[in-house]
Amino acid sequence: MMKNLLVLFIAVTLLSCKKEPLYGPLNLKNGQEVELLINANYGAENDILLKMPENVSAGAPLSNFEEREPGYIYRVKAKFHNNDNPPADGSSQEFEFVKVLSKAQYKGNESFKIQIITSYVPGGPVIRMGRKGSDYFFIPEKLQFTFANTTIQSQLEEIMQNADEIRASWPKITQPKWKSITATVIHDPNKFGKAYLVQKLDFVQ
Structure with missing residues (x-):
């Protein structure tokens, strides 16, 4: 009897000591x-x-x-x-x-970078932009892309046109015109929390 109790005690002790x-x-x-x-x-x-x-x-x-x-x-x-x-x-x-x-x-004004083209598995590269009227969006209905000048505006429009062409061709798989697009942005002080002000766009063909 004592031997059985000892075995049971040892078993319980070992189980309780087992690490998660x-x-x-x-x-x-x-x-x-x-x-x-x-x-x-x-x-x-x-x-x-x-x-x-x-x-x-x-x-x-x-x-x-x-x-x-x-x-x-x-x-x-x-x-x-x-x-x-x-x-x-x-x-x-x-x-x-x-x-x-x-x-x-956030109270600063330092610039930071965003990748506009992202690859998904499965699916491949996708242009992460949309539009509503004349406004460009990084995240639909949540985060807008505003632009520092008309050159940036024209570049955003070119990106958006390519995105529209790709979406219109679905389900045919069409790649973006560029391998990558890097946007240098800051938090737009005029639309804080609602928009990024695009200061520069770098394209890799």
């Missing part, structure tokens, strides 16, 4: 809550999610944060999830938005 698996470069537990820092440059090359307080790349995307506004710096609480069977177009790891901890308006 850790995932990703930050060694996070599945379901672990963390604090993340989100910068003001929505959709930019430097739009990198940071884990706090280490101030290092979070290494996974943030989902369900629909209230994010360009031009604002957020600290949020999020829950880490590891998915052993991710969808073909999804990530095996992600952070799920829980709540906003703080929100502060």
Whole structure:
């Protein structure tokens, strides 16, 4: 009897000491809550999610944060999830938005870069622009592209015409005229949080 109790005690002890698996470069537990820092440059090359307080790349995307506004710096609480069977177009790891901890308006005027052509798998390269009337949009109904001068305006119109041609030819697969388009932008002070002011466009054929 005592021998059986001893075996049971050892088994329970071993089970209780078993460590939960850790995932990703930050060694996070599945379901672990963390604090993340989100910068003001929505959709930019430097739009990198940071884990706090280490101030290092979070290494996974943030989902369900629909209230994010360009031009604002957020600290949020999020829950880490590891998915052993991710969808073909999804990530095996992600952070799920829980709540906003703080929100502060960006006060600077430094320029940053945005890639207007993005490649998706499956699907290939896509021009990330739309229009409504005479206005150009980076994100439909949310984030407009305004322009610093008429040269930029003409270039945006050329990009938009190519995008319209590609969309009109669907389902035929048509590539954009350019391999890449890099826009140098700032937060438009006249439409803060609603528009990026395009100062320069660099095309690679």
